[in-house]
Amino acid sequence: MDWAGMLKKNRSYRRFISKDIPNKELIEILEQNRFIASPHNMQELRYFIVKNEADAIFQEVKWAALITEHEGPKFDERPPVYIVIVRDSQSKANAAALWCEVGIASQTILLSAIEKGYGGCCLGAFREDRVRKILGLSEDVVPLLIIALGQPKEDVHIVPAKTGDSLKYYKNEKSAHYVPKLEVEDLILNYREFFQTY
Ligand SMILES: Cc1cc2nc3c(=O)[nH]c(=O)nc-3n(C[C@H](O)[C@H](O)[C@H](O)COP(=O)(O)O)c2cc1C
Numbered sequence: 107m108d109w110a111g112m113l114k115k116n117r118s119y120r121r122f123i124s125k126d127i128p129n130k131e132l133i134e135i136l137e138q139n140r141f142i143a144s145p146h147n148m149q150e151l152r153y154f155i156v157k158n159e160a161d162a163i164f165q166e167v168k169w170a171a172l173i174t175e176h177e178g179p180k181f182d183e184r185p186p187v188y189i190v191i192v193r194d195s196q197s198k199a200n201a202a203a204l205w206c207e208v209g210i211a212s213q214t215i216l217l218s219a220i221e222k223g224y225g226g227c228c229l230g231a232f233r234e235d236r237v238r239k240i241l242g243l244s245e246d247v248v249p250l251l252i253i254a255l256g257q258p259k260e261d262v263h264i265v266p267a268k269t270g271d272s273l274k275y276y277k278n279e280k281s282a283h284y285v286p287k288l289e290v291e292d293l294i295l296n297y298r299e300f301f302q303t304y
Contacts, residue, residue: 112220114264116213117285119225120169120176121183122256126157127224132187135218135255142210145203151211151250154241156188162240163188167252168231172274185226185254189215190237195246208250219255226255268292 107115136153144150156163161184169178179185191208193199199207212228219226229252237249260283267273267286275285291297 112217116216116220117262118227119258119260120227121179121260122185123259124182125257126186127255131222135215138218139211139214142214144207145199148199150193150197150199151207152192154190154192156190159240160186160188163237166233166236167229171231173277183259185256187255189253190249191251192247192249195248212251212253215253224255225258226253228253
């Protein structure tokens with residue numbers, strides 16, 4: 107798959123085939139995160155791979171908050187793996203800069219997963235204390251973002267959108283998932299000037 111194809115394929119998947127991701131592949135996925143950008147190259151983020159406790163973690167996350175009737179994946183559609191991105195509570199890094207690194211880290215994990223035929227979903231809505239307890243993390247370890255991973259069992263469709271349109275993702279009557287995405291001319295603030303000048 108080419109780069110543009112991978113980016114389009116990298117949607118938020120919330121239903122998975124009941125199939126494990128082998129440990130070797132998980133390490134290969136996280137190996138790529140050695141190479142990401144990091145403020146002052148401090149590399150303060152750490153990753154916690156969750157397999158055995160996946161069902162317990164499932165209870166502590168919220169799926170697709172914008173779809174009120176969405177109850178999350180059915181029992182046999184749950185992700186087999188979660189990766190929890192954490193930081194040390196004593197970290198000296200500027201919080202905004204560290205969050206920027208979390209974004210880069212999560213996208214890197216998801217794209218590496220896509221390359222291997224998997225997919226996932228960032229989960230920012232979770233009960234931090236409960237997650238920490240389930241994983242036996244000390245008070246010094248702060249979970250920042252959870253990434254669900256597995257082999258997707260659903261197609262997610264992109265719908266072109268303009269500024270002002272609703273950007274809420276939705277499902278149709280057949281439960282197909284649609285995600286509105288702004289066009290490039292809506293993303294680039296000086297799109298018109300740029301084309302007049304160059
Ligand atoms: C930082 C962050 C946190 C998110 N948290 C959640 C979440 O808690 N639950 C969920 O179902 N999706 C979550 N998402 C996924 C978004 O809903 C999703 O990216 C958005 O609907 C666009 O769909 P797409 O990823 O397919 O482009 C999160 C995404 C990001 C970047």
